Amino acid sequence: MVHIDRRTVVLNQTKPPRIACRLAFRSACALQTFLVDSRAIPANDGANKCARVVAKAYGKLVYSVYKCHYALGAATFGGKLYDEEACEETAPKGALSRYNAYVQKAIDAGICPPCLAGNAATLGANAVAALDAQNVEIFPCP
Secondary structure, three states: OOOOOOHHHOOOOOHHHHHHHHHHHHHOHHHHHHHHHHHOOOOHHHHHHHHHHHHHHHHHHHHHHHHHHHHHHHHHOOOOOOOHHHHHOOOOHHHHHHHHHHHHHHHHOOOHHHHHHHHHHHHHHEEEEEEHHHHHOOOOOO
């Protein structure tokens, strides 16, 4: 017989965090509810749309960078030259350039709050750098 703690079951359900929090701990998580309301939920519809645009672009950026890494491996084993950095960064078809262009459209539309508009490009550049650093873990054998 397997014992399942009620708190684990409630928190793993697909309910909003505030409801899961209330069901699991009743009054013990007012601070978490406040943090969810003030930090994770955008202030208005425009900020929400901008956050969705940036998140979607970020997901595409990560996918594209991994595609560049895989293509480098395939080209290397095929005896061909491949410019991975151009695939990752260089305009107009580089992954980072496409990310920046997509995000810039939302910023130019005026829907992004200053905190996200000012950090979106850095977020993309940091993602590319982090994914490059992870190559050792994904392709461990030279």
